[in-house]
Amino acid sequence: MNSGMAQRIDRLHSLAQALIIISCPFHHRIESPHMSSPHRKRFRRYFIATLIIIFLIVIVPVGFALNGLSDFDLSGRHVAELDFTHDQNRLLGSLILPDADHRGPIALIIHGDGPQNRFSDDGYLPLINALLDHGIGVYTWDKAGIGESSGNWLDQSMSDRAKEAISAFDAIATARPKQADKIGLFGFSQAGWVIPKALPMNIGIAFGVVIGGAGNWQDQGAFYMRQRLMRDGIADNEITKQIAQSRLRDRAIFAPNTDYQTYLSAINDSLPMSEDRFGFVKRNITADAQSDLTRINQPVLALFGADDLNVDAKSDVVIYRDILIGRHPQNDVILIPGASHGLLRSNLFNYQLASEMPEERQWLFAAMGRYAYAPDVLDQTANWIHQATDSP
Numbered sequence: 001m002n003s004g005m006a007q008r009i010d011r012l013h014s015l016a017q018a019l020i021i022i023s024c025p026f027h028h029r030i031e032s033p034h035m036s037s038p039h040r041k042r043f044r045r046y047f048i049a050t051l052i053i054i055f056l057i058v059i060v061p062v063g064f065a066l067n068g069l070s071d072f073d074l075s076g077r078h079v080a081e082l083d084f085t086h087d088q089n090r091l092l093g094s095l096i097l098p099d100a101d102h103r104g105p106i107a108l109i110i111h112g113d114g115p116q117n118r119f120s121d122d123g124y125l126p127l128i129n130a131l132l133d134h135g136i137g138v139y140t141w142d143k144a145g146i147g148e149s150s151g152n153w154l155d156q157s158m159s160d161r162a163k164e165a166i167s168a169f170d171a172i173a174t175a176r177p178k179q180a181d182k183i184g185l186f187g188f189s190q191a192g193w194v195i196p197k198a199l200p201m202n203i204g205i206a207f208g209v210v211i212g213g214a215g216n217w218q219d220q221g222a223f224y225m226r227q228r229l230m231r232d233g234i235a236d237n238e239i240t241k242q243i244a245q246s247r248l249r250d251r252a253i254f255a256p257n258t259d260y261q262t263y264l265s266a267i268n269d270s271l272p273m274s275e276d277r278f279g280f281v282k283r284n285i286t287a288d289a290q291s292d293l294t295r296i297n298q299p300v301l302a303l304f305g306a307d308d309l310n311v312d313a314k315s316d317v318v319i320y321r322d323i324l325i326g327r328h329p330q331n332d333v334i335l336i337p338g339a340s341h342g343l344l345r346s347n348l349f350n351y352q353l354a355s356e357m358p359e360e361r362q363w364l365f366a367a368m369g370r371y372a373y374a375p376d377v378l379d380q381t382a383n384w385i386h387q388a389t390d391s392p
Contacts, residue, residue: 071126071369084171086164089151093141105389109140110187117147126370134382154276162197182389196292207388217287223312293323299330299388305339307346339374
């Protein structure tokens with residue numbers, strides 16, 4: 001657990017204990033023996049009403065917060081450190097099971113973009129605990145060059161990432177051979193270009209769950225840019241103009257014969273991307289999931305938040321449905337109302353970047369735990385995984 005999240009949880013726990021003490025100060029009989037019977041009855045009514053009010057506005061929220069905080073704790077779980085090798089990189093991760101005798105499905109977490117460690121700075125923990133409570137194990141690892149893993153994730157293409165996922169699958173299948181036919185991939189955002197590549201590469205992978213996956217890299221970039229410019233109050237015609245200019249610029253900057261110096265010469269940006277990031281974008285800018293989706297034979301669940309600010313969910317839902325529905329009887333593509341890019345409650349946690357989330361919302365996320373997700377979506381997802389792995 002990272003220190004920032006740990007400190008917030010410790011402070012919330014201390015606050016909760018203090019509120020419980022404050023809300024229960026009635027340790028002794030406080031009625032006067034000299035009160036007349038009507039006054040005593042009135043006092044009792046006021047006393048009981050006060051206790052009810054305290055219970056509703058203090059005890060219930062505190063209990064809810066403590067329940068949410070428990071979602072950031074893996075101390076009662078069966079956790080084993082497990083590493084594997086891919087492309088000369090040693091990748092370290094954690095296999096978390098509901099118990100040592102677990103025989104159910106195992107989901108391998110496929111990260112989205114960015115330098116993510118195995119628990120995504122603890123942001124994954126409520127999701128992981130929810131899956132564990134549904135009898136689903138989880139394996140997640142530090143990206144190459146992050147945490148305890150060697151290498152550099154920015155050196156990878158989407159195909160490289162897919163092959164890495166298959167190496168992780170092979171490692172877990174070797175470690176848990178009795179569950180080899182129940183191991184699947186579960187990923188967010190950029191994983192929407194990874195999972196569709198990985199599934200046809202290894203038909204032994206049992207299932208795929210894609211959350212907030214985009215169809216086309218460049219279309220996703222244009223949508224993302226539009227949302228940011230709209231937030232800044234830019235007029236619609238000016239947004240359209242800027243997006244068109246950006247597409248033309250990208251076509252020139254990321255052409256096959258260009259290099260990092262070409263990029264630096266072509267932009268007017270005080271904060272240019274690093275050379276590694278430039279290489280990563282150039283390597284992947286033509287990514288498009290559609291052709292890979294047509295080659296998948298395993299069951300796939302695709303979930304999109306209706307209020308996604310990163311991906312054009314309403315458009316991508318149509319793409320996924322057109323390709324997947326009917327290819328496998330358990331394929332499903334769902335647009336989740338009131339949900340963000342990561343399926344959190346969009347009225348509380350709808351930000352394009354995690355770094356944009358204000359501290360008070362981070363506290364709220366820590367207090368809510370799994371209940372920060374859109375209602376029923378985690379139950380729905382877990383039930384689908386069981387159905388996908390229990391079928392003949």
